[in-house]
Amino acid sequence: MNLKETFSTDIAKKIIGNKEQATLFLIELQKIKGFNLPFRTISRGKKQGEKILSIENEELWTKIVEYWDYNSGIKIIRELFKSTKKYESGKDSYSTMNILLDEWNKLKLDKIAWPFSQGDFDGFVQRVNAEGISGSEKDEKVKHAAVKYRRIKEINTVRNDFIETLIFEKNNNILPTLNHRRSVDFFINGFSFDQKVAKSPTAQFQKDFKESWKEYAINHPEKVAEYLYKYQDEGRFGADSRLLVVYLDEDVSINRIAETIQNTDLNNPYEINFEYKHKTHGIKTYKVKCFVILLYTIK
Structure with a gap:
């Protein structure tokens, strides 16, 4: 799916999310393109004299599709995104992260490393x-x-917000979703991508490449992507386009993360071919596009 070529009410709802945001979007689009919209003036109450868009919900989405064009749309949506709580949280995450790390040190919790595996309490x-x-x-x-x-868990949530905000600000070709929907975090050059954060390039990757697994991962990020697709949990299986953020070290500083993303170019995704062994359908082959950001310390 390419937003530069295809756009529908379903896609519009996935990106924009709700009627309030859709109204703001359509009004801004009208300012750019100059088409006519029906407005009415409120005649009573606290908002007396205020002009509002007079249009039914379904017609609102139909109008957005009718007048959509990618170049105007991405500019408006990026500006609307900057007023969301998600973006504000991401902007605050640098200072929040430093507070959390300071608290960690004061509590003398030692190295930031999982004390037990998820689900193994x-x-x-x-x-x-x-x-x-x-x-x-x-x-x-x-x-x-x-x-x-x-x-x-708290540190990782804040860090992920920080990463997503940095990616958005660094890359003007990203069109974010205003409401988070499963399987679509944002569109890059018009194509949908879901951001996934991985704690490692998989245990199998480390086993296969032994002591040199980290060096191999740095030199072959496309192989990291292949393993993450190939060895994903079947209950959450997906062969969708992804932006993979992969930790090769647990204790990557927030400044190192910022430096890495600043040097990341999200224009040319990898094309990954992988086989997946389904429990009921057997082995199937898939082809996907993805970006890979590797986070690791430099010693």
């Missing part, structure tokens, strides 16, 4: 219970791990 507790230490020591160990886990 029960197993973690069982392992702690098997240790030859006192009950109170076990309690403290579990409390410490739980605090680390919660705070890492």
Whole structure:
């Protein structure tokens, strides 16, 4: 799907999200293109004398499609995006991140690393219970791990907002969605991409490339993408176009992230061919387009 060639009410709703945003978009589009829109003046109440767009909901979306053109649309939507809470959160995330990291250090939580795997809290507790230490020591160990886990989740959320905002600001060819919808985070040069953040290039990648896996990943980002598609969980399987943000190290500083994204060019995606072994349908071959951003420390 290319917004430069195809546009529909369904696509418009996925990007713009709701009637309020759609109204703002259509009014701004009218200012650029000069077509006529029906307005009426409010005759009573607090908003007496105010002119508002007089158009039914479905006709509103129909008008957007009728007068849509990509170059005007991307300019308007990028400006509307800057007034969303999502963007404001992303803009604040640099200072928020520094506060969270400062709190982490004050709590003496050591290295930012997961204390246990996601979904393995029960197993973690069982392992702690098997240790030859006192009950109170076990309690403290579990409390410490739980605090680390919660705070890492919070740090990652803020960091992901920071990354998405940096990507948006660095690349004028990105058209963001005003409301987050599953499988579409934004459009790049008119094509839809979903942003996915991965904690590693997969355990299988590390196993296959052994001690040199990190160096190999840096030199072959397209291979990282192939593994992430090939070894994804079937319950969340997707062969859609993606922007993959992949951590090769856990403790990548926020300044290093900013530097990496500043040097990233989102114009020419990789074309990835991969095989996926479905439980019920067997092995199938897929071809997708994706961008890859690798985050790692430089020592």
